Amino acid sequence: MIPGNPYKAIIALALVLSVSFILPRRTQACGPFFTEAIFVYSKHPDFPLENFAAGKLGVITPNWARSYLVAAYRNLAGIPLSENEAKAIKSVWDDRLHNAWESNDEQAIKKWTEARKQVPGLAAATTINAYRNREKPHEYESFLNCQPDAFDNAEATLDARIKEFGADSQAVRSWVGAQDTVFANCSEGQHIPVSAASETQDLPPLLRADRTYQIAAANFYATNFDEATKLFDSIAQDKSSPWRGKAAYLAARAMLRKGSLADKEDDGRPALADAETRLNAVLKDKLATAAHEAAARLLNLARLRLHPEEKLHEIAHLLVKKEASPNFKQDVWDYTVLLDKFLGEDSEDEQTKKPQRPSGLTSDDLTDWVLTFEDSSTAAAAHSLDRWKKNKSLPWMVSAISKASGISPEARELLSAAASVDHSSPAFASVAYHSARLLIEGNRARDARTMLDKTLAVDRQNLSPSALNLLLAQRMTLAQNLDEFLHSAQRVPAGFSDDSDGREIPEEETSTKETIKDARLFFDVDAANAFNKSMPASIIEEAANSKALAPNLRRDVAQAAFVRATMIDDRVTANQAAVFLQGVYPQLKEFLTAYLKATTPEARRFAAVFVSLKFPGLRPYVSAGIGRTTALEEIDSYRDNYWCAEPPTPVSGSGAQGEGEEGQPKLKPLRVPEFLQPTQSLAATQFAALQALGTAPNYFCRLAIAWAEKNPADPRAPEALHLAVRSTRYGCTDDQTGRWSKAAYDLLHKQYPNTTWAKATKYWFK
């Protein structure tokens, strides 16, 4: 049987698909994968996506997929999605985010195979594979030849024939035999059932008509499209055939498939044009009403290929009208795929061929807005402004303010317009975020602070988590004191994901809970950077004592303050941090007491190194995101032990701009919070001093060696040498590490040859 709805499988062949939603993916991380806190979703809006479809747009982002921008446009334009439309577009997002496999061919095959068992005495069914390999030079490509509907239709026909002739009748057995032959073509070969006349003279007329139809269908699946068309045409003329009503449609379908499978796009156009003509005729034929729905879908397909630009605008006009599209999901799907076809892929390779962009592509407002909004050029900014000035519409206002600079002449006018946007408007979060940005860029910090404080006080509950975090990030840079800073630095992540495929899909809540335990608030990259690069150790210590901070963050900040202060010889800060740490990490008490009791700078430094060697999780840095999840005293299996010279930075977050070279995060320039500006010189000196000490294992080896040489009788000395060598294996290393590892190893074995520490140190590491 030939299916009635060939739509999606053919479109896969008919259009050049965007890689953003085809499966599978090898473009992203190669693992291992860890749970990451996502503070601001960058690939799509916040979950649940139903909220977005319903108009809670958050801060609309140009790098979201275009299907999100379609929903954003509708909401901004005052044409909210109906319940059905919201469901339909959510279904597009789900399919694409979860790489939905488009057909359920295997289930359909299973059902058919089961149905076939109703007929007694048949040989077991051979395995059916719905996909067929193409011929050379396309021998490595396949297409979904037999679609689920084919098996459904076969099952329905079999039921009808059994009802009429009986399951154990020769007629039904003959029908099933022919149908087996038809389906043998699904995956390969040329298998055509013998004609009814050749088989037997006894077949009832209905079965004879079936056989003619089965022969046409077999030719269709065997890719003999011209023959199949001819046979379907003749069935269409046969007034006695039960298949007459859909035969003309099937002939058109054969032509459509012929055109879609042509070696070159141009070679397929005549067949596609033929299919278009035939389908128009079917739709005018009152006798073929049963095939009208399927024919309309096929005609849509033919037109997508033959007249893509015309079709794009046609769909765009439907998409912007409430309930105007009879199949909203399919239209959103086709619209975005057509845009992909016209625009090509984003590529950093200058040699990558971009398709020629048709001059009239932006002639409808939706397409103009989508393409302008996602464009970061100055021309797009100017065009947005121009469009907004002309039509004063909300979509164009959002686009204009998103692209404007705070020092541009239009900033004031945009800010004024933004101020009149209602708090319940779908544009509100975008407008608030960009208003604050314009004010900050325009050196109006006080106004920005007032505006943000008001928004955060009044509208906090209505903002999406990502939007809230974006506003908090802005507010953090305007902090006038530590308390303000801490209130906006600690944030609730918008979600948690291992982001193994780059799509920011939230992981299961139970997995997240296992990782984060009871913690709720974390630092994003911008906040961690402020601590790590712009804050003197004494202020970090002060932060650790602030009750405004969540307990998990206080612990992290306190250990950073302690380790950092010991490294830069800030004794007062280190002592204060040590006292606090004793309270929150009892396991550190013995070692911190030793530190506090040490009387010389060397002794203090060694005591600090010794505690760091015993507790591989200590580091002079505050962590961004979830941070290290292994217990402080345990070695992390993935070498998140003994710090690197440079603080670690995850790729995501409001302080990052995605990936840079070698998959490392590309950071936004650090904007120092206002209250830290007077201490910047001190912070910079301290940070430089930390960096100069290098990676932790090298630092440990150096100090452990120096201490052991001067204090050979200290029982901690051989253990420190052993642990220092261990740190060169499990910690962060550089090209000097081998030298230091060997030096510590040699001294341990030379000076303490018979100790358990020397015996336990069998290797040095580079």
Add this chain to the structure above:
Amino acid sequence: MGASVIGAGVTFRPGRARSVRRNPKAISPGLERMPRVMLWAWERPTDLRFINPNETGVAFLARSIRLSSDEVEVRPRLQSLDLPDAAMVMAVARVEMDAVNKPALSARQREKLAEAIADMAKLPNVSNIQIDFDATQSERAFYRDLIVDVRRRLPDTVSLSITALASWCTFDDWISDLPIDEAVPMLFRMAGDGKQIARRLDAGDDFLSPACRHSYGVSTDEPRSSLATTRRLYVFNPDQWTESSVHKIVESRK
């Protein structure tokens, strides 16, 4: 006397005696014949008619396989792949897990999956196949048995390659005793201690697992220096392949 070691002493899985076990130090003649540069052609329309088949081969995604509940869903390649007549090819199967309907990882599922993978050897001119499966810790036993099963189904003339997380090739080696011809260490989009592994490679160190010492897997947007030119380079491109991007890679290996 001490010794310089990368990751020495890390737990190794004891080698398991299997009739299908291959010597990981030896590489099969089929794989040996493949060009030193292999371009990954993923599920997107790909035109590589311009490549010189003597110096560049193509590892094309031939099967996308998803494990879902107790089912194995197999999709052949649906996107175009244009090659010169004499192109040397390797068929790749990408295995993914259904995040919603967690796979049972049953014996039945493994058999069906092994059959689908081994079936790629029937494709024209395919005598090398590769499995791309980022197995998590809990999926390793299943993957191990799968590889043994696939190997059993393949003729001896067909080589079996797998992609490997870089950590599998270093401190987290669980692959050395697998019946494979090579494991391609994936040196891109590395999480965890990827930077450390890259630094050590740059310093001239090598992978612990012998299976990982035949090739590298890199991406055009994360160039790597200090890679032995004697080893085969598999290259992923997040963009479309162009003559210039291929030329650059080939020249870099000379």
